[in-house]
Amino acid sequence: MNNTVWPRDERPRERLLAHGPESLSDAELLAIFLRTGTSGTPVLALARHLLEEFGSLRGLMTASHASFCKVRGLGSAKYAQVQAAMEMARRVMDEPVRQGNPLTSPEETRRYLRSRLGTQHHEVFAGLFLDNRHRVIRYQELFRGTIDGAAVYPREVVRYALDHNAAAVIFAHNHPSGIAEPSQADISLTRRLRDALALVDIRVLDHMVVGHGEVISLAERGLM
Numbered sequence: 001m002n003n004t005v006w007p008r009d010e011r012p013r014e015r016l017l018a019h020g021p022e023s024l025s026d027a028e029l030l031a032i033f034l035r036t037g038t039s040g041t042p043v044l045a046l047a048r049h050l051l052e053e054f055g056s057l058r059g060l061m062t063a064s065h066a067s068f069c070k071v072r073g074l075g076s077a078k079y080a081q082v083q084a085a086m087e088m089a090r091r092v093m094d095e096p097v098r099q100g101n102p103l104t105s106p107e108e109t110r111r112y113l114r115s116r117l118g119t120q121h122h123e124v125f126a127g128l129f130l131d132n133r134h135r136v137i138r139y140q141e142l143f144r145g146t147i148d149g150a151a152v153y154p155r156e157v158v159r160y161a162l163d164h165n166a167a168a169v170i171f172a173h174n175h176p177s178g179i180a181e182p183s184q185a186d187i188s189l190t191r192r193l194r195d196a197l198a199l200v201d202i203r204v205l206d207h208m209v210v211g212h213g214e215v216i217s218l219a220e221r222g223l224m
Contacts, residue, residue, distance in 0.1 A: 012044070026057040033085070038073040046073050058212065061086055062119045090115045102135045103128075109170060110208065110215040112139075117174040117210040125152050125173040127160065130205070132167035140164075152189055154196040161202050169197065171207040180211030187223050194224060 012028035021029065030047035037043035053071055054060040060068075061082055068079045103109055109128070116139065117124055123145040129137040142160060143152050161169055171193065173186075186209060194204040206219040218224055 027051055030057065030060070033081070034078070041073065050074075058119070062121070086119070102133060103130065103170075106206075106217060106220070109206075110217075113172045113208055113210055114215055117172060118212060120174050121176055123174060123176055125171070127157065128170040128172065129161060129164040129166040130168040130170070131165075134168065134205075137164050137166055152193075154192055157193055158196050158200060158202075161197060162200060166202055168203040168205050170205050172210060173207075174210040178212035180209045180214040180216045182207075182209045182216055182218055182221075182223065187218065190218055190224060 012024055012032050015028070016024055016032065024032075027044060027047040030050065031044045034043050034047060037046045041049070050060055050071065050073075051057060054063055065076070065079055068082070069075055113126075113128075117126065124141050125143040125145070126139065126141045128139050131137055140160065142157060145151060171190065175181075186207070190204070190207040193207075197204055204224070206217050207224070208218070209216045
């Protein structure tokens with residue numbers, strides 16, 4: 001970016017360095033990421049246009065390759081940048097919950113599951129398999145569905161848990177609508193899985209429902 005074309009109050013890079021990234025708007029953060037505009041369109045104007053086009057920063061960052069590249073000023077190179085940034089963020093979030101590490105708090109688990117499931121466009125049902133000291137054995141996506149739901153089979157879940165030699169499991173799935181409120185079907189499924197796994201002495205510690213900005217724990221709500 002050439003700072004000579006920026007008004008003094010619209011120099012995102014300098015403002016970030018002086019006041020921290022939290023002081024910037026979504027458009028300003030995106031402008032720093034994009035670095036340059038297009039012919040006749042300054043980078044901040046382009047950033048604002050993109051946020052309008054995709055509805056939000058999340059909408060832009062999770063857009064498909066095809067829809068992303070349809071927008072003037074974008075292309076495969078910038079799409080690759082976005083995907084790389086998203087993956088780096090996920091890996092940073094994943095570090096406390098890597099294989100062999102113990103889960104130390106519900107909030108740590110929430111952050112991890114939000115990073116894994118919060119940007120999915122379709123419903124994904126996953127398991128976080130743990131040993132008897134609550135150390136992570138493996139995170140695994142178990143079933144994928146349409147935006148209307150995922151078919152989950154208790155027999156298959158029990159098989160996965162036994163294959164991983166798990167002592168406990170935390171289930172999670174996302175609601176692509178963005179609303180994390182658990183449904184009655186979510187509650188019923190959790191109880192079916194709890195009962196099936198109890199037969200082989202594997203505990204279900206929780207089932208978390210991931211929305212766009214919230215993760216709801218069924219255990220905390222007493223719905224297990």
